[in-house]
Structure formats: C-alpha cells, structure tokens
Amino acid sequence: QQQVKQSPQSLIVQKGGISIINCAYENTAFDYFPWYQQFPGKGPALLIAIRPDVSEKKEGRFTISFNKSAKQFSLHIMDSQPGDSATYFCAASYNTDKLIFGTGTRLQVFP
Amino acid sequence: GAVVSQHPSWVICKSGTSVKIECRSLDFQATTMFWYRQFPKQSLMLMATSNEGSKATYEQGVEKDKFLINHASLTLSTLTVTSAHPEDSSFYICSARGNEGYTFGSGTRLTVV
Numbered sequence: 001q002q003q004v005k006q007s008p009q010s011l012i013v014q015k016g017g018i019s020i021i022n023c024a025y026e027n028t029a030f031d032y033f034p035w036y037q038q039f040p041g042k043g044p045a046l047l048i049a050i051r052p053d054v055s056e057k058k059e060g061r062f063t064i065s066f067n068k069s070a071k072q073f074s075l076h077i078m079d080s081q082p083g084d085s086a087t088y089f090c091a092a093s094y095n096t097d098k099l100i101f102g103t104g105t106r107l108q109v110f111p
Numbered sequence: 112g113a114v115v116s117q118h119p120s121w122v123i124c125k126s127g128t129s130v131k132i133e134c135r136s137l138d139f140q141a142t143t144m145f146w147y148r149q150f151p152k153q154s155l156m157l158m159a160t161s162n163e164g165s166k167a168t169y170e171q172g173v174e175k176d177k178f179l180i181n182h183a184s185l186t187l188s189t190l191t192v193t194s195a196h197p198e199d200s201s202f203y204i205c206s207a208r209g210n211e212g213y214t215f216g217s218g219t220r221l222t223v224v
Contacts, residue, residue: 041202041218042218043115043117043204043215043216043218044204046214046215089154089155096143096208098145098160099145099213101155102154103153104153104154
C-alpha cells in the first residue's frame with residue numbers, strides 16, 4: 001500500500017529527445033507527488049510536483065502527467081540535454097507526512 | 112527558495128567512534144525533518160522522522176540507540192551515529208519540510224574504517 005513503483009530502471013536518450021519516466025502507486029490517500037533529480041554525491045533536488053486535483057503541470061522542459069483513476073504519474077523531459085543526465089526519483093506523500101520514494105531511474109542523455 | 116544546509120559533506124572515522132551530522136534549514140522554520148540513508152545506486156531509505164521538541168520516530172529496523180536524533184530547534188536537527196562500524200558506511204541525507212515542500216540537504220558521505 002505504501003509502495004511507489006518506478007520504471008524504467010535506466011533510460012538512454014539522444015540529445016533533443018523526450019525522456020519519459022513512469023510511476024504507479026496504490027495508496028489513494030496520497031495527495032502530493034514530487035519528482036526529484038539527483039546527481040552523484042549530492043542530495044535530491046525538487047524538479048516539479050503535482051497534487052491530484054490537476055492532470056498535468058508543466059515547468060519549462062519538465063511536465064508531470066497525472067492519471068488519478070489509473071493511479072499513475074509520469075515525468076516528461078522535453079528536448080533532453082546531456083546536463084539532464086542524473087538519477088530521477090518519483091515520490092508520494094499523504095497529508096504532509098513522510099515521502100515514499102520510487103526506486104529511481106538513471107537517465108543518460110547522449111549528444 | 113528554501114535551503115537546507117548539511118554538514119559535514121564527508122567524514123571518515125575509526126570503527127567504534129561516534130559521528131555527528133548537522134542539518135539546518137537556513138531560511139525557514141522546519142518543525143519536521145527527515146533522515147535518510149542511501150546505498151550506492153539505490154533509492155533513499157527513510158530512517159526516522161524528527162519533530163522539534165519531541166522524540167524522533169524511527170522506521171522499522173532502524174536502531175534508535177545507534178542513530179541518535181536530536182531536533183532541539185526549529186532550524187536544526189542532528190544525527191549521531193554511535194559506535195560506528197564499517198557497515199554504517201553510507202550516504203546520509205536530511206530533509207526539511209516547509210511551505211515549499213520537502214527540501215533536501217546535500218548529503219554526508221560517512222566512511223567507517
């Protein structure tokens with residue numbers, strides 16, 4: 001019930017392409033869904049977050065798509081750049097409680 | 112934006128000694144802070160939730176006597192790894208919850224030799 005499943009485990013994308021990472025959850029009480037970017041040896045940095053009353057949120061090249069009925073949400077990175085190469089984590093929380101993290105996706109963007 | 116400062120960024124200690132890691136919210140007050148542990152190429156594993164002025168809540172399987180957490184003020188939480196052993200070597204990350212959501216520190220690489 002508390003799990004957040006993330007896929008794929010790793011992703012290789014050409015520069016300029018679209019990177020898509022998917023997450024699924026079971027607990028319908030979750031009300032906050034953030035995505036984090038982490039570079040080696042650093043802490044995670046918030047990229048973008050969404051609440052379940054919205055189906056899509058866009059910030060620059062990053063878009064979250066949220067499907068409440070399917071209990072899924074995804075991160076789309078448009079025009080992927082080599083500098084986007086990092087590990088991405090989805091997460092979920094309920095009522096400002098602890099974050100439950102997905103397993104992570106290692107993204108590599110080749111020039 | 113919200114900033115969380117974590118120190119030290121790396122530490123090497125001898126087996127059997129204790130190490131303290133500090134986590135500070137620089138520009139906001141955090142009634143709740145979280146401590147995570149991360150092994151190479153793995154996700155973040157929540158160790159404990161730290162509330163200002165009260166005892167920390169530890170996740171199942173985390174030894175509270177080994178990982179001492181103190182949240183004495185609205186901007187500071189500390190994690191002390193007591194009697195550290197090589198198996199405690201890991202990347203420790205703190206997080207503070209504020210109005211902008213959850214902000215993470217830059218992490219502390221602990222190596223026990």
